[in-house]
Amino acid sequence: MTDPLTAELLGHALEAARRAGELLRDGRPADLGVAATKSSPIDVVTEMDLAAEKLITGYLADHRPDDGVLGEEGASSPGTSGVRWVVDPLDGTVNYLYGLPNWAVSIAAEYQGETVVGVVAVPMRGETCHAVRGGGAWVAGGGPLRCRPAAPLDQALVSTGFNYVQKVREHQAEVARRLIPRVRDIRRSGSAAVDLCDVAAGRLDGYYERGLHSWDLAAGVLIAEEAGALTGGRPGEPASGELTLAATPAVFGPLQTLLDEAGAWHD
Numbered sequence: 039m040t041d042p043l044t045a046e047l048l049g050h051a052l053e054a055a056r057r058a059g060e061l062l063r064d065g066r067p068a069d070l071g072v073a074a075t076k077s078s079p080i081d082v083v084t085e086m087d088l089a090a091e092k093l094i095t096g097y098l099a100d101h102r103p104d105d106g107v108l109g110e111e112g113a114s115s116p117g118t119s120g121v122r123w124v125v126d127p128l129d130g131t132v133n134y135l136y137g138l139p140n141w142a143v144s145i146a147a148e149y150q151g152e153t154v155v156g157v158v159a160v161p162m163r164g165e166t167c168h169a170v171r172g173g174g175a176w177v178a179g180g181g182p183l184r185c186r187p188a189a190p191l192d193q194a195l196v197s198t199g200f201n202y203v204q205k206v207r208e209h210q211a212e213v214a215r216r217l218i219p220r221v222r223d224i225r226r227s228g229s230a231a232v233d234l235c236d237v238a239a240g241r242l243d244g245y246y247e248r249g250l251h252s253w254d255l256a257a258g259v260l261i262a263e264e265a266g267a268l269t270g271g272r273p274g275e276p277a278s279g280e281l282t283l284a285a286t287p288a289v290f291g292p293l294q295t296l297l298d299e300a301g302a303w304h305d
Contacts, residue, residue, distance in 0.1 A: 044154060044170050047121065047147040051157040052168060052178065054097045055143045058090040058127055059161035062134070062143070065089070070135060084135055087111050090127035094145065098123055110253045122148045126253040129158075130229030139163070144231040146256035156257030158231045167235040167261050175238050175264035183265040186240040188288035194243035196285075196293065197225040197233045201249040210248060213300045220296060230282070234258025237284045238265035244285030244293050248303055255282050273298055 066086060074083040091111040098107060106117025109125040116122075123145065128134055130141030139162035147155040152171070159166040166178040175183040198214060200207050218224055225242070227233050231254065233245040238261045259269050259277050268290035271281040280303040285293050
């Protein structure tokens, strides 16, 4: 992977995320409604999810026509360059639907199967986090991102999310019930990309969730790692749909053990 290529991919990811973020922030209809559902009646897609993905994939096709794309709302092409873009045009759709501010545009670039660039734009915060593998994590217009200093698990602020399938949600609620007495407190923001960036920025000590897809986690996991956080899934495995975990080095091991004991990836 050459530095000029990495720089080019980062530039395109930042620009595509900026354009999509502006579209979503400034173009949200007052009467925004649900355009479709996915895994369940509460797993929704809006017309703005679709419009933002079309904008991003169109931009990338214009500037990098040989690259592959994987988008949450259906964009998929293999490409021939060795680069694949992994796009979540609107992470936190339910928040966006209700007018809550915690939503993001998440764009990652993979090269030969490895995530090398990650950008997460959070327009309602006026904040864009980005990272290049081996180059640290940064907030645009600001300084480097670093996860929080060491703290024991019982002083950790931890965030999580819940699946849209009822059976899975019920089990996740039980896992959270077992976790609450062991940590400082639990938060639920509604956006995996935002939570991962909050770990990177030192606003959370840890984050875990079951049921994520590659577009939910690709950019945010890289940003968290480059900010000094540890990431993974089940013990000895990388972050995946079974479990995504990101935390400070002091919290990661104890939290992973606790989630293992609670069977966080089983129904």
